[in-house]
Amino acid sequence: xxxxxxxxYLLFLIPSAILCRLASPERRPWVIFLSGGLFFTxxxxxxxxxxxxxxxxAIFLWxxxxxxxxxPSSWVCWFGVTQxxxxxxxxKYRNFLTGIVWRDAAxxxxxxxxxxxxxxxxxFTFEFVHYAVDRYKNRTEExxxxxxxxxxxxxxxxxxxxxxxxxxxxxxxxxxxxxxVIDWQRxxxxxxxxxxxxxxxxxxLTAYTNHLNATDIGRAYRPILLLWLFAYGIKIYADFSAxxxxxxGSARLFGIRVPENFDWPYLRANITDFWxxxxxxxxxxxxxxxxxxxxxxRRASGQxxxxxxxxxxxxxxxxxxxxxxxxxxxxxxxxxxxxxMWRRIRPLPPGPPPVWSQLGxxxxxxxxxxxxWAFFCMDVHTALYFFRRLLLG
Amino acid sequence: xNILEWLKHAxxxxxxxxxxxxxxxxIGLGHWWFWAVWWAAMALAIYVxxxxxxxxxxxxx
Numbered sequence: 136x137x138x139x140x141x142x143x144y145l146l147f148l149i150p151s152a153i154l155c156r157l158a159s160p161e162r163r164p165w166v167i168f169l170s171g172g173l174f175f176t177x178x179x180x181x182x183x184x185x186x187x188x189x190x191x192x193a194i195f196l197w198x199x200x201x202x203x204x205x206x207p208s209s210w211v212c213w214f215g216v217t218q219x220x221x222x223x224x225x226x227k228y229r230n231f232l233t234g235i236v237w238r239d240a241a242x243x244x245x246x247x248x249x250x251x252x253x254x255x256x257x258x259f260t261f262e263f264v265h266y267a268v269d270r271y272k273n274r275t276e277e278x279x280x281x282x283x284x285x286x287x288x289x290x291x292x293x294x295x296x297x298x299x300x301x302x303x304x305x306x307x308x309x310x311x312x313x314x315x316v317i318d319w320q321r322x323x324x325x326x327x328x329x330x331x332x333x334x335x336x337x338x339x340l341t342a343y344t345n346h347l348n349a350t351d352i353g354r355a356y357r358p359i360l361l362l363w364l365f366a367y368g369i370k371i372y373a374d375f376s377a378x379x380x381x382x383x384g385s386a387r388l389f390g391i392r393v394p395e396n397f398d399w400p401y402l403r404a405n406i407t408d409f410w411x412x413x414x415x416x417x418x419x420x421x422x423x424x425x426x427x428x429x430x431x432x433r434r435a436s437g438q439x440x441x442x443x444x445x446x447x448x449x450x451x452x453x454x455x456x457x458x459x460x461x462x463x464x465x466x467x468x469x470x471x472x473x474x475x476m477w478r479r480i481r482p483l484p485p486g487p488p489p490v491w492s493q494l495g496x497x498x499x500x501x502x503x504x505x506x507x508w509a510f511f512c513m514d515v516h517t518a519l520y521f522f523r524r525l526l527l528g
Numbered sequence: 529x530n531i532l533e534w535l536k537h538a539x540x541x542x543x544x545x546x547x548x549x550x551x552x553x554x555i556g557l558g559h560w561w562f563w564a565v566w567w568a569a570m571a572l573a574i575y576v577x578x579x580x581x582x583x584x585x586x587x588x589x
């Protein structure tokens with residue numbers, strides 16, 4: 136409820152964007168850092184975690200301090216990666232992981248009853264890890280501490296991406312666009328488009344997707360089940376691409392362009408292409424910081440398949456603390472592996488494929504992705520019940 | 529550019545994701561009346577459908 140609240144636009148976005156554009160290059164990082172700090176504190180305090188949530192601003196300040204010791208080939212970079220992952224595990228997975236040992240929360244001595252998540256922790260984790268690893272490999276300059284704080288506290292992308300890269304952000308911060316009129320015209324158009332997608336498409340589909348629970352699945356006329364699940368696929372796309380539209384449009388008001396996140400993913404004719412166009416900033420991060428370090432595609436086939444599965448296992452775990460998200464991630468990994476195997480058996484002939492082949496491939500991809508959403512929006516038992524009802528009645 | 533690519537570009541342009549319209553698209557950024565009507569239509573849609581909102585799915589809380 137941040138991007139669809141008046142507070143966001145009137146208290147934060149418009150004043151901060153104007154100040155940022157009017158500020159001198161030396162003061163600009165301070166404007167972004169301070170407005171981001173206020174944004175984090177305000178929305179954490181009012182919407183999650185209360186005082187404790189707002190106090191998590193300390194994570195950013197601590198990270199900015201530790202980041203000053205990140206040097207090429209320094210062990211401190213790995214310390215930074217480790218502490219970042221530990222923050223995520225502590226806040227997001229603590230109850231899930233301890234629940235594996237102590238099934239009953241009442242008997243779990245480590246159960247955190249008033250658990251909350253620091254605002255945007257799943258996303259700022261990626262940016263912290265990226266900076267530490269890229270400093271270790273000397274792929275990015277250090278920048279000043281205020282520039283780094285501006286990077287991690289840039290509020291349009293802080294909560295849910297798109298996931299930025301420091302070496303891409305820094306030149307834009309130092310030399311923001313001066314084309315006020317076109318930036319604001321395009322930025323506001325993008326924000327309005329996002330809000331229309333959210334309110335008129337995603338939220339409208341909630342009426343259908345709310346039925347994806349065991350009780351309604353048990354009562355439903357079978358073909359309706361597919362309709363509900365396909366509605367969820369459209370809803371999650373409309374919802375998250377709407378969010379990305381608003382984030383990208385908001386950044387544009389500052390005169391800063393951030394990466395795109397979606398490029399018509401449901402029109403893609405194979406699962407590899409789907410992932411190249413769905414949540415692109417996440418896919419690129421997973422490729423650069425998980426898949427390639429594992430060896431990427433430059434290994435024997437079996438190792439490549441394992442790398443793909445591990446990468447999508449990480450993706451699944453990141454998406455949520457639940458077994459269903461692990462199953463969802465692995466399902467996508469398996470689909471990618473199957474496609475890769477298929478292409479080894481039957482390489483693409485030269486020239487564009489015939490239309491019927493493209494349509495068939497698109498249909499398979501769309502249906503595969505849509506069915507996999509069952510494990511994203513329902514727990515494993517409910518999702519299996521869904522498929523049992525769908526297939527067996 | 530085939531018709532599908534042209535349509536994609538046109539949608540992205542009116543949605544604010546592209547700065548330049550596709551070749552042959554008659555509305556430029558200077559056609560203020562078009563953008564005024566378009567913004568008003570989007571604002572109306574937001575107003576009509578608002579009030580039922582749920583949180584964004586990917587936000588952590």
